Amino acid sequence: MTINLTPTQLLAGLGVVLLLLIVWRSGARKAKAAKGAAQASARLLSLTGRVLVTAGGIVGVQWLVITHPGNTTLLLVVLGLPALFASYTLTRALTVTGVDGPRRRGDR
Template sequence: MNGINVTPTQLLAGVGVLLVLFWVWRAGACRAKAAAEATRSGARLVSLVGRVLFNAGLIVAVQWVVITHPGNQWLLLAVLGLPALFASYALTKAMTVTTVDTSKRGGRR
């Protein structure tokens, strides 16, 4: 019966190749995870901009209708003043809110 003869040098080289392959695979997975997180962060910003533009358009449309059909001055003040307050609150909140994305790994809190 012929057995497989492996020298210690060949065994060490084989283990080294396996470690390098594992390291390359792991680095690729980390890079892919970082790229996915960057894409998700960009999508959040685009989503926020879209919602802000839609709401601004809605406010402008309501204000335009009230301004072009004059009548009650209190209605005009409400239509111009209240959305300005809500918009300034939302804009201030959108500009100052930060998220902390924590990792499940590492054990630090």
């Protein structure tokens, strides 16, 4: 059994294979982009949950100390310590440490 292919048929076959390869790679890129978007939203949701739980814990401890007065030092520590953490975090978040210029291909 011999297969006789004309040059036109051979080029058409190679074109179909090339087209399938391009479609497959673009599908893989779209899947990777969708995966990255899903991970980013999951990270945001996880961060939001952790922030809410931590804030609830701080508020709970502060509420306990405020509703049971008697120790002024403990009251100042319970109210001041979260304020210090918050001010440190805000200062770090709002401080510009460098200027980001255009990146070259080899930069990390």
